[in-house]
Structures are given as structure tokens and as C-alpha cells.
Amino acid sequence: xxxxxxxxxxxxxxxxxxxxxxxxxxxxxLLSRSGKKIEVVAVSSQDRHIDRGIDLxxxxxxxxxxxxxLMPNVDVVVELIGGAEGIAKDIAEATVTxxxxxxxxxxxxxxxxxxxxxxxxxxxxxxxxxxxAVAGGIPIIKTLREGLxxxxxxxxxxxxxxxxxxxxxEMRETGRDFKDVxxxxxxxxxxxxxxxxxxxxxxAAHKLSILASIVFQTKINFEAIHTEGIRFISPIDLExxxxxxxxxxxxxxxxxxxEVIQQRVRPCLVSINSQISQVEGVFNAVAVEGGDSGLxxxxxxxxGGGPTASSVISDLLDIASNRRVPNFGVKSDxxxxxxxxxxxxxxxxxxxxxxxxxxxxxxxxLTAIFRDENVSVEAILQRGRDPEELVPVVLTTxxxxxxxxxxxxxxxxxxxxxxxxxxILPIEKFS
Amino acid sequence: xxxxxxxxxxxxxxxxxxxxxxxxxxxxxLLSRSGKKIEVVAVSSQDRHIDRGIDLxxxxxxxxxxxxxLMPNVDVVVELIGGAEGIAKDIAEATVTxxxxxxxxxxxxxxxxxxxxxxxxxxxxxxxxxxxAVAGGIPIIKTLREGLxxxxxxxxxxxxxxxxxxxxxEMRETGRDFKDVxxxxxxxxxxxxxxxxxxxxxxAAHKLSILASIVFQTKINFEAIHTEGIRFISPIDLExxxxxxxxxxxxxxxxxxxEVIQQRVRPCLVSINSQISQVEGVFNAVAVEGGDSGLxxxxxxxxGGGPTASSVISDLLDIASNRRVPNFGVKSDxxxxxxxxxxxxxxxxxxxxxxxxxxxxxxxxLTAIFRDENVSVEAILQRGRDPEELVPVVLTTxxxxxxxxxxxxxxxxxxxxxxxxxxILPIEKFS
Numbered sequence: 061x062x063x064x065x066x067x068x069x070x071x072x073x074x075x076x077x078x079x080x081x082x083x084x085x086x087x088x089x090l091l092s093r094s095g096k097k098i099e100v101v102a103v104s105s106q107d108r109h110i111d112r113g114i115d116l117x118x119x120x121x122x123x124x125x126x127x128x129x130l131m132p133n134v135d136v137v138v139e140l141i142g143g144a145e146g147i148a149k150d151i152a153e154a155t156v157t158x159x160x161x162x163x164x165x166x167x168x169x170x171x172x173x174x175x176x177x178x179x180x181x182x183x184x185x186x187x188x189x190x191x192x193a194v195a196g197g198i199p200i201i202k203t204l205r206e207g208l209x210x211x212x213x214x215x216x217x218x219x220x221x222x223x224x225x226x227x228x229x230e231m232r233e234t235g236r237d238f239k240d241v242x243x244x245x246x247x248x249x250x251x252x253x254x255x256x257x258x259x260x261x262x263x264a265a266h267k268l269s270i271l272a273s274i275v276f277q278t279k280i281n282f283e284a285i286h287t288e289g290i291r292f293i294s295p296i297d298l299e300x301x302x303x304x305x306x307x308x309x310x311x312x313x314x315x316x317x318x319e320v321i322q323q324r325v326r327p328c329l330v331s332i333n334s335q336i337s338q339v340e341g342v343f344n345a346v347a348v349e350g351g352d353s354g355l356x357x358x359x360x361x362x363x364g365g366g367p368t369a370s371s372v373i374s375d376l377l378d379i380a381s382n383r384r385v386p387n388f389g390v391k392s393d394x395x396x397x398x399x400x401x402x403x404x405x406x407x408x409x410x411x412x413x414x415x416x417x418x419x420x421x422x423x424x425x426l427t428a429i430f431r432d433e434n435v436s437v438e439a440i441l442q443r444g445r446d447p448e449e450l451v452p453v454v455l456t457t458x459x460x461x462x463x464x465x466x467x468x469x470x471x472x473x474x475x476x477x478x479x480x481x482x483x484i485l486p487i488e489k490f491s
Numbered sequence: 492x493x494x495x496x497x498x499x500x501x502x503x504x505x506x507x508x509x510x511x512x513x514x515x516x517x518x519x520x521l522l523s524r525s526g527k528k529i530e531v532v533a534v535s536s537q538d539r540h541i542d543r544g545i546d547l548x549x550x551x552x553x554x555x556x557x558x559x560x561l562m563p564n565v566d567v568v569v570e571l572i573g574g575a576e577g578i579a580k581d582i583a584e585a586t587v588t589x590x591x592x593x594x595x596x597x598x599x600x601x602x603x604x605x606x607x608x609x610x611x612x613x614x615x616x617x618x619x620x621x622x623x624a625v626a627g628g629i630p631i632i633k634t635l636r637e638g639l640x641x642x643x644x645x646x647x648x649x650x651x652x653x654x655x656x657x658x659x660x661e662m663r664e665t666g667r668d669f670k671d672v673x674x675x676x677x678x679x680x681x682x683x684x685x686x687x688x689x690x691x692x693x694x695a696a697h698k699l700s701i702l703a704s705i706v707f708q709t710k711i712n713f714e715a716i717h718t719e720g721i722r723f724i725s726p727i728d729l730e731x732x733x734x735x736x737x738x739x740x741x742x743x744x745x746x747x748x749x750e751v752i753q754q755r756v757r758p759c760l761v762s763i764n765s766q767i768s769q770v771e772g773v774f775n776a777v778a779v780e781g782g783d784s785g786l787x788x789x790x791x792x793x794x795g796g797g798p799t800a801s802s803v804i805s806d807l808l809d810i811a812s813n814r815r816v817p818n819f820g821v822k823s824d825x826x827x828x829x830x831x832x833x834x835x836x837x838x839x840x841x842x843x844x845x846x847x848x849x850x851x852x853x854x855x856x857l858t859a860i861f862r863d864e865n866v867s868v869e870a871i872l873q874r875g876r877d878p879e880e881l882v883p884v885v886l887t888t889x890x891x892x893x894x895x896x897x898x899x900x901x902x903x904x905x906x907x908x909x910x911x912x913x914x915i916l917p918i919e920k921f922s
Binding site for chain 2: 095199203210343356364366369371373376381383390
């Protein structure tokens with residue numbers, strides 16, 4: 061008879077219930093894949109009496125999820141509660157300290173404490189699995205740590221937040237404004253009641269920090285990420301972008317150059333000819349560049365019960381199969397703390413949107429400032445004519461540096477004819 | 492000191508040389524990833540004296556590649572010679588029989604002999620690695636066997652041949668005809684001197700048979716694949732397809748329904764709104780549908796030294812790390828021989844292109860035949876007017892079945908006004 065991997069699940073929300081369901085329904089195929097039975101022996105959640113559509117008979121119910129980490133008949137604890145602190149963190153630490161395997165979908169936890177958890181797990185001869193923490197149903201952690209493990213990439217980037225991508229796609233297709241679409245997204249369950257983690261880019265930054273660690277063999281450095289969200293994007297921006305041959309996407313990007321890393325999450329313009337620009341709606345995608353494999357991109361659903369459970373199961377299959385991978389791709393001691401640079405060092409092209417009073421000489425003033433800052437203009441678009449009223453003006457630049465753009469903008473603001481803070485979006489180039 | 496995984500490479504063409512180079516240059520990171528040194532101890536190739544840009548000093552040169560399988564200091568043989576029979580097959584069999592690991596980029600070999608090789612490897616407690624055999628630099632084997640291993644998919648499909656995809660992309664963009672673009676592709680090294688394996692769909696069918704085996708836990712059944720190539724595609728088809736909102740792609744598709752499998756490789760129309768339609772040029776992509784993870788697609792380079800070597804290294808990293816996966820995802824005994832259906836059972840929409848004499852009543856004749864066969868027309872496009880001369884006519888149908896289409900076509904051919912054999916392309920629907 062096959063050995064059994066005994067699982068405790070902390071948190072029976074959508075993902076937890078779905079994980080439980082798959083483990084119950086596919087016992088045979090999972091046994092054939094891993095050589096071990098995978099069995100849920102204990103669960104914990106807030107309310108025992110909700111109907112989750114799963115049969116919990118024969119499974120031990122534990123009121124305090126922390127107890128799962130101490131149960132001698134539990135080999136692996138799956139944490140699906142969420143949050144970087146509190147109970148999730150307690151469980152993570154206690155689980156690996158007790159030499160049990162830890163599996164989670166919790167990106168905040170890994171972004172903040174992944175290094176020390178990984179080290180602690182290594183010391184106790186177990187592992188932490190967080191496939192479900194980045195890009196839901198896309199097995200990107202396995203792809204980067206193992207499938208593309210021979211490559212040395214120069215850049216990893218992606219659409220890491222389905223909520224933002226859905227909102228931007230909807231805004232573009234319908235012309236409606238941000239708040240309106242956000243309200244709809246909340247009604248549809250694509251956005252949380254408090255949406256700030258998503259729309260301010262924090263969730264994407266959590267995921268980017270994990271990807272950067274694996275791709276560049278470096279300690280996670282969430283704090284170094286420059287993070288901007290999508291609140292200020294207006295339908296006008298999406299319209300202008302389309303006209304110029306771009307899409308607007310919230311991207312997480314991490315690059316390495318001369319051993320120095322730059323990480324940023326912000327909305328940007330990407331050419332409609334790039335693969336990443338084609339990712340629409342709630343879908344996510346992660347791409348790597350610069351290695352032997354060339355451009356490689358993985359596309360799929362970034363959230364939801366099924367996709368996230370799919371990744372949790374993937375981690376469980378690895379554990380059941382005794383397949384071991386260093387938590388962040390290489391041993392903890394080989395993860396180096398690399399230097400980070402901030403945004404000032406960035407070079408690139410930019411999109412600027414201004415509201416100006418439609419009067420003679422405005423463009424001359426703007427272009428004179430750019431000339432003084434040595435910024436070369438690629439295109440100017442002025443929509444509508446409405447003398448002495450506010451009209452939008454968009455400028456795109458050739459390659460320049462971020463500092464020159466920021467200096468130019470602070471000068472723009474001093475002009476009488478410029479009505480509100482200019483909006484700036486980088487134009488990122490991808491194949 | 493770390494243990495060493497000792498590698499013998501059979502075949503030092505582009506992929507072999509690139510694999511050798513990466514293994515020499517990245518010793519440290521590969522050691523950190525796997526816990527073992529990976530060292531090439533012996534190589535074999537046709538000509539010892541070609542300059543391959545790699546330093547072979549300290550590496551044993553073997554004239555007969557078959558000897559690698561017998562060398563006591565070789566743990567794994569990497570076969571990069573190619574061909575389903577002859578030396579490649581000899582090496583594969585001898586390697587696993589001698590309880591050595593076998594790694595290959597040889598899709599023909601795996602498509603024809605993967606089952607028995609896998610079984611033999613299992614018996615000898617080693618594995619066969621063929622990540623490089625399907626879609627070059629895309630780690631799709633690992634993704635399907637492990638990363639998405641908890642899913643039960645209903646369909647796997649993909650652009651599995653970069654040569655064909657390049658030719659179709661070029662034909663569409665330039666309006667040039669098939670032969671012309673093929674000649675260019677040969678000059679650029681994107682197509683072989685004898686291109687039939689690629690352009691007749693055989694190469695794609697090899698890969699599809701491997702994917703279907705893994706996705707549906709079934710024995711490889713290459714013979715069951717209905718295979719058509721792209722020789723008959725004309726620039727007119729690409730033009731009409733674009734006008735109708737489609738791209739033409741050579742797709743490999745395997746589906747399962749009620750435990751019965753259907754596999755086909757043929758050019759087809761796909762909506763420009765589908766993700767797969769965006770894959771252009773030499774790139775490959777593989778997608779799966781119908782599981783918990785939803786639509787999941789992996790995109791990357793399907794051939795070339797770097798990408799293919801990247802996948803060879805991935806297999807070597809697994810071996811060095813003692814990570815074991817059943818060769819086709821589940822144990823050999825659990826691979827079932829599933830029933831296959833042929834094309835007659837297929838349902839779908841179709842695109843037909845005819846050359847007809849431009850005279851009154853032609854469309855009435857065609858549509859009457861469709862009416863009699865119960866085929867509902869969706870669109871008719873007739874380009875140009877040229878009385879009594881040949882003009883192209885395109886018809887697309889609503890959902891029907893392949894048998895009715897084939898019967899209609901045999902009746903079309905009997906019409907005086909129809910000049911050459913009608914061309915038929917299925918319209919495949921994807922999200």
C-alpha cells in the first residue's frame with residue numbers, strides 16, 4: 061500500500077474548498093502521479109457550519125488553525141488565510157519550525173518573510189511552496205526555478221494583477237471612467253470591497269518581489285520596489301494610447317544590469333505588437349527575456365478558486381513525490397543581497413498627458429522646456445479646439461531619462477496655461 | 492565536496508554545442524540549483540575537427556556514439572542526433588537498458604518509441620527526459636506533468652512548428668506565395684533543405700502525440716493523428732481570413748470527450764481575438780483548456796540552439812536534483828490505451844475556397860448543394876468581377892459536421908463552373 065501525505069488546510073474560503081474538492085475527487089490520478097496518497101486529515105476555518113459543497117466527514121475540524129502545525133498526523137500545512145502578519149505568519153513559522161512542509165497562496169507573507177521562512181525551512185529539512193502566491197493558475201514558480209533553470213535572464217515582467225488588468229481592459233473597451241468600472245468589478249467579485257491593495261499596485265509588487273528573487277538569485281527586496289497604481293488613468297489616456305499604437309497595462313518589471321537590480325510596478329504604455337499587450341481582462345502573464353530560451357511567456361488566470369487550487373495541488377504533488385527544489389531556486393546561502401537602483405537611473409520613452417488652456421503659444425512653452433531639458437519630442441496630439449477652455453494635450457518623447465522628465469514636469473506646472481498636474485506614463489519596450 | 496552528474500553528449504550540432512557551452516559556463520549556478528556538479532565527461536559527433544566554439548579539452552571523444560551508453564563513468568546520455576530509427580534509437584535503448592538516464596530533443600523517437608522506452612526506463616529505475624522534444628525553449632512537459640498536474644484537461648492545442656508559423660506569418664504580411672516564402676525560410680535557416688517533415692505537419696504531429704499522452708494519461712498514438720500540411724495555403728486564403736477576422740495557423744489539437752480522443756494537425760482559421768492567433772513568426776505556443784486552471788498558455792521559441800539547450804539543461808537539473816516524475820506523467824501501467832475517433836465524427840464550422848467561372852447561377856448551385864446537405868452558410872465572399880473568367884469564391888459555414896462538408900465538396904467538384912479542387916479549412920474556436 062502506498063504511503064500517505066497527510067494535509068492540514070488552514071482556511072476554507074474559495075481556494076481552500078476548491079483544493080479540498082480536487083484532492084477528494086482525484087485521489088487515483090494524484091496517487092499515480094506522485095506515488096503517494098494525498099489526504100486531507102484536518103481543516104480549520106472561521107465558521108464550521110457554512111455549506112461549502114464539500115464533505116468534511118472523517119476530517120478533523122480544528123478551531124484554532126495554529127493547532128494544525130502541532131498535530132503529529134499532519135505532514136504539510138496549507139495556509140489559505142492571507143495577510144502578511146498575524147495568524148498566517150504564526151502558522152508559517154510554527155509549521156516549518158516543526159519540520160512540516162508549508163504551502164501557501166499568500167503573496168504578502170512571502171514578499172515580507174519569504175527569506176527567513178525559506179531559511180528556517182531549509183534548516184528543518186522541509187520546504188515552503190508558494191506556486192499559488194504568484195499568478196494563480198500559471199505555474200510560473202516551477203517554470204522559473206526548474207523549467208528555465210539553466211537560463212540567466214536580464215528581465216522579468218508581467219501583468220500580475222487581474223483586477224487592474226480587467227479595469228484597464230474595460231475602460232478601454234467601454235470608454236467609462238475608473239471609478240465606474242471599479243464599482244462594477246467589485247459587484248462582479250473581481251475587486252475587493254477595499255480595493256487599494258490591488259489598484260495601488262501593492263499586490264503586483266508582492267508578486268514581483270518573489271519573481272525577482274527567483275530570476276536573479278537574490279534576497280527578496282519588496283521595499284525597493286517603486287510602486288504606482290492605476291487610479292489616475294483616465295479614459296482619455298486609453299484613447300490616446302490606442303491612437304498611438306499602444307495599450308496601457310499595469311506591469312511589474314524587474315531588470316538586472318551590471319549586477320544591479322531595478323524593480324517597479326506602474327501603469328505603462330506597451331506596443332500593441334508586443335505579446336504582453338494582448339493579455340486582456342482578468343488574465344495574467346509573466347515573461348522573461350535575455351536568456352538562452354529567448355522571450356518566454358506564460359499566460360493564464362491569475363486568481364479564483366480553481367486556478368489557485370491548481371497551483372496548491374502542484375506544490376502538494378512535489379512534496380508527495382519527494383521532489384525538492386531550493387525555495388527560491390538556489391540554496392538560501394547562495395541568495396545574494398544585490399544592489400538596487402531607484403527610478404532616477406531609468407532611461408526610456410515617456411507619454412505625458414496635460415490639461416492646458418487652448419491659447420496660442422502653449423505648445424511653444426512646453427516644447428521649449430523639453431528643449432532646455434534635452435528631451436526630444438516624438439509626437440504631440442492635441443484634441444479638439446476650444447479657445448480659452450481646457451483641452452487635453454499628449455506628448456510622447458524619444459529615449460531620455462526619468463530625471464529629465466520629472467524636471468520638465470515640475471517646470472510645466474509653473475506655466476499659467478497648464479491646469480492640472482501632468483500625468484506621466486513610461487513607454488516600455490518589449491518584443 | 493558535491494557529487495557529480497556525469498554527462499555524455501551524442502551529437503554536437505547547434506543544440507549539442509550550446510548545451511556544452513551552458514554546462515561549462517554556469518557550473519556554479521547549476522550546482523547551487525541542483526546540489527550536484529554537472530559535468531560533460533564524453534562527447535561524440537561526426538567530425539572531431541570542426542570549430543564549434545567550445546573547449547573540448549579534458550573531455551573524452553568517442554567516435555561511435557553508441558559507446559557512450561556503455562561507459563561506466565557516464566550517468567546520463569544526451570542524444571541530439573535525431574531520427575526515429577538507427578543510431579538514435581540504438582542509443583536510447585542501450586542507455587536505459589544500462590540503467591543510465593536518457594535525455595533527448597528527438598520528437599520522432601519519442602513519438603514512435605516513447606512508450607516502450609519509458610517502460611524500459613521505469614524497469615531500470617531511470618528516466619527519459621524529453622523536455623527539448625516539444626516546443627524547444629518552452630518547458631511545457633514540466634508544466635503539464637507537474638505544474639498543472641492536478642488538472643484534468645479536455646483539450647490541448649498549439650502552434651508546434653515554427654517553420655510553418657513563420658511561413659504563414661510571412662505570407663500574410665507580404666502577400667507572397669508559399670513556395671517563394673519557403674525558399675526564403677530555407678535561406679534563413681528556418682526550414683530544412685528537405686522541408687516536408689515541417690510543412691506537411693509531421694513534426695507537429697510528433698509533438699502533439701507526446702502532449703496528448705501526458706494530458707490525457709494515455710499511450711502515445713502517433714498513427715491516429717490526422718495530419719495535413721500547409722502546402723496548399725495560398726495568399727488569397729490569408730487575405731480572406733484577415734477580412735473575416737481570422738488568422739490561419741497550423742495547429743495541433745487533441746481533445747477528449749467521453750474517454751475518446753481525437754487528434755489532428757492541420758491549418759485552420761482562428762479568431763484574431765483568440766490568444767493563439769497572436770503567436771507569429773517562429774514562435775510556438777501550447778495551450779490547455781477545461782481544467783481547474785482555466786485557459787493556460789505557454790509561449791516561446793520552439794527551436795534553435797539556445798532554446799532547445801535550455802530544455803535539455805532543465806532535464807539535467809531534474810536528474811541532478813534527484814527529482815523524479817513518471818515519464819509521461821503517470822506510471823507506465825496507468826497509461827491507458829484510449830479509443831480514438833477519426834475526422835468523420837468532428838463537428839465545427841468551415842471555410843471553403845473555390846475557383847469558379849464568373850457566370851450567373853454559380854452561387855445558386857453551390858448553396859443548393861449546401862442546402863441539400865443541411866449545411867448552413869454564414870458568409871459568401873466573391874472578389875472581383877470577370878465574366879467567364881476564373882474568380883475565387885469563399886464560403887464559411889455555421890456549425891456542421893465534417894462528413895457533410897466532404898460530401899458537399901465532392902458534389903461541388905462535379906459542377907462545370909467549379910475549376911479546381913475546393914480547399915477546405917476548419918474554423919477552430921478558442922478563447
